[in-house]
Amino acid sequence: MKTNPKNESKRINALKSLDILDTLPEQEYDQITKLVASICDTPVALISLIDEDRQWFKSKIGTDSCGTKKEYSFCNFAIKSDDEIMEISDSREDERFQKNPLVSGDEQVIFYAGAPLRDKDGNALGTLCVIDHQPRTLSEKQKEGLLFLANQVIKLFELHSINKGLKKTQKLLKKKNNQLRNFAGVVSHDMKMPLANMIVTIDILKAKYKSILDDSGVDYLDNLKKSSFQLSDYITNILTHYESDNITSNEDSLEVFDVHTLVEDIVEMLDIGDDCDISFPEESIDIFTNRVALEQILLNLIGNSLKYNDKSKIEIDIDFKKESDFYRFFVKDNGIGIPKDKQKEIFNLFSIVAENDRKGNKGNGIGLSTVKKMIHNLGGEIKVSSVEGKGTTFEFTIERTKKLED
Structure with missing residues (x-):
């Protein structure tokens, strides 16, 4: 089965942008693999992701393996299928897998059923799959359960992506806030001294030239002094606001x-x-x-x-x-x-x-x-x-x- 190189490149980029490959086990995913294994009555269940050359398991039950080569992966066929579930009752009778070492080796993948995990753009990033060491088929209810749980995995992927975006935004906002705090601090401190000089100068002008200033001139100086104090108060409050985190910590x-x-x-x-x-x-x-x-x-x-x-x-x-x-x-x-x-x-x-x-x-x-x-x-x-x-x-x-x- 051939894949359009452009589509495969798009799929790989979508998988990498999710930033979930090689992450630690998470309870939410492990609960799904345990539940799907129970519903389908299989010894093995996997949440599998396929990159350029490997199959990696985000969650697993019934195997110690962390992944396999892409060329041996059953899931690699499943993500290329148009079916909701790719089911193989007996891999030994399927010419695609007769020489696959996973069939004849220790893993003994005889039965396989996998539901592709497609993102909102239709990219199949991997599968939720179940495996047995003997031939069998899933009932309609078991298939329904597999599909429902595959949808929950997709929703977990979406939440993972949203959280990743939020963390990035939070980091950026923190950086911008620090820049703003530093800017406010520098500007405020730089303005404090000229304002203090203005207030002192106003008092000197009033004292020295009071005899030649009319009432309007004195009012102008008083208003200028009042405005200087208001601006100084404003600057002090700005500084306190941006330094409040440091004060409380x-x-x-x-x-x-x-x-x-x-x-x-x-x-x-x-x-x-x-x-x-x-x-x-x-x-x-x-x-x-x-x-x-x-x-x-x-x-x-x-x-x-x-x-x-x-x-x-x-x-x-x-x-x-x-x-x-x-x-x-x-x-x-x-x-x-x-x-x-x-x-x-x-x-x-x-x-x-x-x-x-x-x-x-x-x-x-x-x-x-x-x-x-x-x-x-x-x-x-x-x-x-x-x-x-x-x-x-x-x-x-x-x-x-x-x-x-x-």
Whole structure:
């Protein structure tokens, strides 16, 4: 039986692109060979793949062989057949196999039935086959079972190909993300110093030329300074977002510390005025986790409670619970609230809900995305509940590292 060289080249390329030859045994394939041997009541069952010069077994039962030469392969005939199943009741009476060493040798392939494994383009990559050492035929139900299971092998091949593509895409995305992180880091650091110089220069200009500047000139300088601070804040948030993986994975940041002390440090950093009341957790409890990451998370959430608040008296309630598997935190405020239809979007990068904060500044939509990313990296989750005009509550968890903690 002759094969069109072009078709054979296409078939070989399809087989190699699957990237499954010479891979380790897999339970999913072995289960199919065991099941088909049981259904067909044969001592041998194989998932066989045919390349340029050999037959290789992805899965096998009833033989110690890993494959054979292509020229002796029964499956090589099966993949060239137009039949759904190539069945040979007694190979000793078939002129194609009478001199085949597999018939007369130790293998004694007397009975053979193989279903070609065709990909979506019709390329027969190999077969699911059963073998017996004595003459016989399959019943219709056994043939049906063989075909059904051959279809399952094809689906496993398709899944293998999809997973291979996903891994390749994941690797590429990781590479691109690292490039973007490095780019953001370099650009951000390079911009920080010129911005700092601009802010200092603006202050010098105001001090030195205040007597000759009219009100409009002073306003221009104030607006320029304000914009410089906003850009600096934006850059800082971008850096934090792209460095969040490094922050959460840094084992040197794991330490035992008191929750009360952490919150007190954060409040001191935020320089909160008399127009704000902050309630601390009732209990002062030591926890063991990534202090730097938790500080960043709480800084952002408490900072938002301060910025997005329209009340004359800002009220922020911080609570904490130590559970069996998690640390659970609550940050509740009496601020402007978040519209219900926007609550799912707030954790998306660059998503902005409020037009301006308490001081009239526009947000950049980076902070909450970074918060969610850090919490996820720490094995936790975050959710929000809010009522417009009344306030917002953020609840988040961080997984406890019990062994290290105890």
